[in-house]
Amino acid sequence: MESLHHQGAANSSSGAHLLSRIALNDNKAGMEGLDRDKINKIILETSKGSKFYENELKKEQQVNQRIEKMMEQKARITKEQLKQAQAEVDKLTCELERSRELGRVIVHVDMDAFYAAVEMRDCPELKDQPMAVGSMSMLSTSNYHARRFGVRAAMPGFIAKKLCPNLVIVPTNFDKYRAVSAQVREIFSEYDPHFMPMSLDEAYLDITEHLEQRKHWPETMRTYHIHDAKTGNDADMSAAESERDDLSPVLFEDSPSSSPSLSGADRKAEVFGTSAEEAVREMRFRIEQKTSLTASAGIAPNTMLAKVCSDKNKPNGQYRIPPERQVVMEFMKDLPVRKVSGVGKVTEKMLAALGIANCDQLGQQMALLSLLFSGSSWHNFLHISLGLGSTCMARNSERKSISTEMTFGEMSDAEEQYSLCRDLCHDLAEDLQREGLKGKTVTLKLKNVKFEVKTRAFTLQYAVCSEEEIFAAAKDLLKVEIDSVSPQPLKLRLMGVRVSAFISAEDKKPLQRSIMGFLQKDGSDSGSFTQCAGSVLKAEEDSDGASFLKPQSTEMKEPSVSEQKSKSKGAQQQSFFQRAQLKRLQQQKEQMSVMAGTDTTNNSADAAAATPIDLPTTNNLSDTTSAKSLSNTNSGTDTTSHVSKPAVLKPSFKISTQVLQFLICPVCNTEMKDVNLTAFNNHIDECLKGSAVDNEPTHLDAPKEQEELDSKPPASSSESRTLKSSTHDSSCNEEKPSTSISVPLVDEDGDFKTPFFCHRTKINGKRSVISKKKMPVFESSSKSSTTTHDLEAVTEMSSNSKDSSLTCPVCSQPQSTDDLVLFNRHVDLCLNQDVLLEFRESPPPVDHSEEPALKSVRGQLGDQGRVSEVKGKSKRQPSSSSLPPSKKIKVLSTKHTIDKFFKSNAGQKVYPER
DNA sequence: ATACATACC
DNA sequence: TACTGGTATGTAT
Numbered sequence: 001m002e003s004l005h006h007q008g009a010a011n012s013s014s015g016a017h018l019l020s021r022i023a024l025n026d027n028k029a030g031m032e033g034l035d036r037d038k039i040n041k042i043i044l045e046t047s048k049g050s051k052f053y054e055n056e057l058k059k060e061q062q063v064n065q066r067i068e069k070m071m072e073q074k075a076r077i078t079k080e081q082l083k084q085a086q087a088e089v090d091k092l093t094c095e096l097e098r099s100r101e102l103g104r105v106i107v108h109v110d111m112d113a114f115y116a117a118v119e120m121r122d123c124p125e126l127k128d129q130p131m132a133v134g135s136m137s138m139l140s141t142s143n144y145h146a147r148r149f150g151v152r153a154a155m156p157g158f159i160a161k162k163l164c165p166n167l168v169i170v171p172t173n174f175d176k177y178r179a180v181s182a183q184v185r186e187i188f189s190e191y192d193p194h195f196m197p198m199s200l201d202e203a204y205l206d207i208t209e210h211l212e213q214r215k216h217w218p219e220t221m222r223t224y225h226i227h228d229a230k231t232g233n234d235a236d237m238s239a240a241e242s243e244r245d246d247l248s249p250v251l252f253e254d255s256p257s258s259s260p261s262l263s264g265a266d267r268k269a270e271v272f273g274t275s276a277e278e279a280v281r282e283m284r285f286r287i288e289q290k291t292s293l294t295a296s297a298g299i300a301p302n303t304m305l306a307k308v309c310s311d312k313n314k315p316n317g318q319y320r321i322p323p324e325r326q327v328v329m330e331f332m333k334d335l336p337v338r339k340v341s342g343v344g345k346v347t348e349k350m351l352a353a354l355g356i357a358n359c360d361q362l363g364q365q366m367a368l369l370s371l372l373f374s375g376s377s378w379h380n381f382l383h384i385s386l387g388l389g390s391t392c393m394a395r396n397s398e399r400k401s402i403s404t405e406m407t408f409g410e411m412s413d414a415e416e417q418y419s420l421c422r423d424l425c426h427d428l429a430e431d432l433q434r435e436g437l438k439g440k441t442v443t444l445k446l447k448n449v450k451f452e453v454k455t456r457a458f459t460l461q462y463a464v465c466s467e468e469e470i471f472a473a474a475k476d477l478l479k480v481e482i483d484s485v486s487p488q489p490l491k492l493r494l495m496g497v498r499v500s501a502f503i504s505a506e507d508k509k510p511l512q513r514s515i516m517g518f519l520q521k522d523g524s525d526s527g528s529f530t531q532c533a534g535s536v537l538k539a540e541e542d543s544d545g546a547s548f549l550k551p552q553s554t555e556m557k558e559p560s561v562s563e564q565k566s567k568s569k570g571a572q573q574q575s576f577f578q579r580a581q582l583k584r585l586q587q588q589k590e591q592m593s594v595m596a597g598t599d600t601t602n603n604s605a606d607a608a609a610a611t612p613i614d615l616p617t618t619n620n621l622s623d624t625t626s627a628k629s630l631s632n633t634n635s636g637t638d639t640t641s642h643v644s645k646p647a648v649l650k651p652s653f654k655i656s657t658q659v660l661q662f663l664i665c666p667v668c669n670t671e672m673k674d675v676n677l678t679a680f681n682n683h684i685d686e687c688l689k690g691s692a693v694d695n696e697p698t699h700l701d702a703p704k705e706q707e708e709l710d711s712k713p714p715a716s717s718s719e720s721r722t723l724k725s726s727t728h729d730s731s732c733n734e735e736k737p738s739t740s741i742s743v744p745l746v747d748e749d750g751d752f753k754t755p756f757f758c759h760r761t762k763i764n765g766k767r768s769v770i771s772k773k774k775m776p777v778f779e780s781s782s783k784s785s786t787t788t789h790d791l792e793a794v795t796e797m798s799s800n801s802k803d804s805s806l807t808c809p810v811c812s813q814p815q816s817t818d819d820l821v822l823f824n825r826h827v828d829l830c831l832n833q834d835v836l837l838e839f840r841e842s843p844p845p846v847d848h849s850e851e852p853a854l855k856s857v858r859g860q861l862g863d864q865g866r867v868s869e870v871k872g873k874s875k876r877q878p879s880s881s882s883l884p885p886s887k888k889i890k891v892l893s894t895k896h897t898i899d900k901f902f903k904s905n906a907g908q909k910v911y912p913e914r
Numbered sequence: 915a916t917a918c919a920t921a922c923c
Numbered sequence: 924t925a926c927t928g929g930t931a932t933g934t935a936t
Contacts (some may be wrong), residue, residue, distance in 0.1 A: 056926090136924080136925055138928095154926085158924080341922070343921085344922080347920080403929060407928085443917095451926085453918080457915075457917075458915095498929090
């Protein structure tokens with residue numbers, strides 16, 4: 001079979017068609033002339049039989065099938081099709097050729113074996129032996145010594161040890177790499193203030209402008225003095241070279257360096273020329289002087305070429321492709337496709353199956369490729385074959401997602417899984433808030449012990465960023481997965497949570513304004529919001545229910561968008577809420593005029609003095625996500641989704657004793673007594689349809705709910721937590737549908753509270769904010785007891801104002817005061833901070849050394865910030881926070897622990913050197 | 915929109 | 924004993 005033949009060709013190793021993913025990856029620099037067969041044999045023997053290996057085999061077979069399919073497709077292609085395709089390719093080629101841009105001078109700089117080099121620099125004993133940075137589980141990078149044994153980045157340490165028993169494995173020390181990286185970047189910025197860092201150890205620069213100016217520079221500006229490392233003396237430096245009083249360069253004394261000879265002891269200064277090569281040589285020289293580390297660089301008319309070039313003379317070398325089409329094409333001719341960034345092992349293998357190994361062949365086969373691959377794929381191939389690439393530094397594009405994940409020893413206990421999930425959400429929320437981001441899509445990632453990866457996503461109607469909100473979604477996604485295999489446990493080795501679909505800056509600003517506007521209108525007696533003119537009642541008097549709703553509808557911008565499409569449930573809910581709200585407000589007004597003076601009604605003065613700071617809370621999210629998960633689990637009727645409808649529970653006279661006695665239909669405003677949720681939702685359905693209102697609702701059966709009752713979710717899951725404070729968390733329904741109705745958000749005034757905008761209640765006779773956040777905390781409440789008594793907890797919370805510790809809904813911090821004025825002032829401050837954040841250009845600078853999480857890690861380890869044994873950017877060991885010691889999960893991964901601290905600081909990605 | 919795969923460091 | 928973590932994007936449904 002042709003494909004097999006080519007697969008064999010693609011996989012230069014020992015003829016194993018099925019092992020291209022397992023065999024040594026030797027096509028990226030540093031591993032020439034190795035005994036691949038021997039190395040692969042060892043790798044194979046070490047891996048064989050492992051779960052990892054089995055999974056890799058499976059994936060490999062999937063790729064093979066994909067290739068087979070492709071070959072079948074290829075066999076069906078006619079000459080005519082090919083001819084037509086060729087015409088299209090030629091046309092596009094012409095266009096691309098016409099717009100070829102050769103005027104920029106793009107440089108890709110890549111530190112050589114960065115992490116390893118740093119460790120070697122700081123520990124000379126490592127210099128002469130094979131070493132790698134990482135752990136027994138995974139290596140970030142290896143030095144060139146180790147590479148001779150086939151030890152390379154992304155290889156697990158225990159396999160590396162098999163290949164090279166003398167290998168020294170040094171734990172990562174990101175603090176150090178970041179510090180060095182910062183030094184290097186200082187230099188970069190002198191050549192291109194807009195340089196684009198790709199990781200700690202590499203960056204793209206556009207030095208076109210620099211070269212333009214450089215032409216006119218006098219020699220003195222291009223003169224750099226050699227730092228005599230031996231004596232520690234700096235010869236006077238014309239262009240300041242600072243601080244390093246270190247050793248001479250550690251690596252590659254015999255490398256094809258084009259940097260000035262450092263060995264010439266009499267050589268005291270180096271004058272660099274004005275050409276691109278000279279400028280880059282100078283840059284690399286300065287890096288070496290400053291850090292004792294070497295870098296390699298590529299110079300070319302675009303990023304794609306520059307990247308390839310930087311690899312060409314690695315380590316400690318550079319290569320330039322001059323800005324001439326002919327030279328570019330000549331360079332591309334023999335370039336293996338795999339050398340191009342973006343072409344990975346799968347693409348390589350697929351192309352190999354088509355007889356394509358280098359870029360020349362790629363160009364030859366473009367017509368075929370255009371028929372076999374998607375548009376974006378073959379366009380990319382065409383660009384590559386023509387030697388085209390990006391010529392501008394794509395301005396640091398906005399991040400699209402943010403996530404956190406963790407690998408650990410087998411975890412089968414659902415409680416533990418929920419707990420870990422919460423911890424991940426906690427960390428993620430911190431990251432989100434640090435960057436001032438809010439996203440609508442929450443994705444749960446699971447990897448089982450067989451290395452099978454699953455992702456489950458849910459898109460909310462509005463953007464979230466708090467732990468509670470994220471967790472409310474994630475835990476439901478997790479629940480579905482747990483339930484789907486129940487009573488078998490999920491046997492996990494990794495869990496991750498991601499938030500994406502961020503609301504854009506344009507979306508966020510009006511959002512913030514509307515929140516402020518809302519708060520101002522509902523200005524409180526706290527003294528913070530002095531504009532008290534408006535109030536809920538004022539809005540009513542204006543017959544302008546919408547003005548009350550305004551903050552809500554702006555907050556949930558997306559639903560209003562989908563409303564236009566009239567597609568989603570959210571849209572229906574949205575308009576429903578608005579209608580219901582209007583109607584109810586009108587009715588309330590009528591009642592008010594009748595019952596004026598009663599303490600169950602509000603008057604304008606009261607309302608003006610009150611401080612209903614309504615913030616979107618987890619409830620909203622829980623409702624929608626739970627509804628989804630329920631219907632998934634149940635294949636249930638619509639009834640479950642009604643949970644998120646504005647079911648209104650009216651407490652009778654005393655909240656403390658009589659909560660949850662009545663449901664009030666938000667449409668017809670009828671009180672319904674002793675009715676289960678299904679019946680109530682059915683009633684609402686009828687009302688919405690405009691049919692007769694059933695004032696004496698029957699106790700319709702609720703088999704679904706009954707089932708829910710029977711299959712009670714783990715008590716440890718968030719349900720119990722969210723439930724207690726967020727009384728309309730849908731989880732109530734999952735657990736005890738007939739009693740703990742989930743939407744009892746009515747205050748004494750009978751104010752209708754939409755599930756999306758809730759949590760007003762009275763404390764000490766004044767309205768204030770009750771945040772559910774952190775109130776019913778998992779850890780602090782006995783897990784099993786929480787589920788059954790949440791309603792009482794709510795009740796107590798509402799009536800027992802004395803010892804109610806208030807929690808700020810913005811910062812989630814419990815406030816020590818019971819004084820509502822003080823509390824509201826605090827909320828005010830928090831909110832203002834939020835607004836300020838929104839208008840800030842970039843995230844606030846973060847002092848890594850003072851990063852709280854980091855500090856805690858230091859505390860644990862008693863070492864200067866070494867976090868090698870603590871996972872996940874110094875995530876607290878999830879279990880340690882919420883599980884008894886005996887349940888501590890075993891964290892396997894040890895790598896890349898605090899990348900994100902740097903990232904969030906610099907707004908740049910941080911990757912290990914590869 | 916969701917799920918999964920590929921790729922990068 | 925032991926095979927990462929974070930982000931973007933492509934492919935497929």
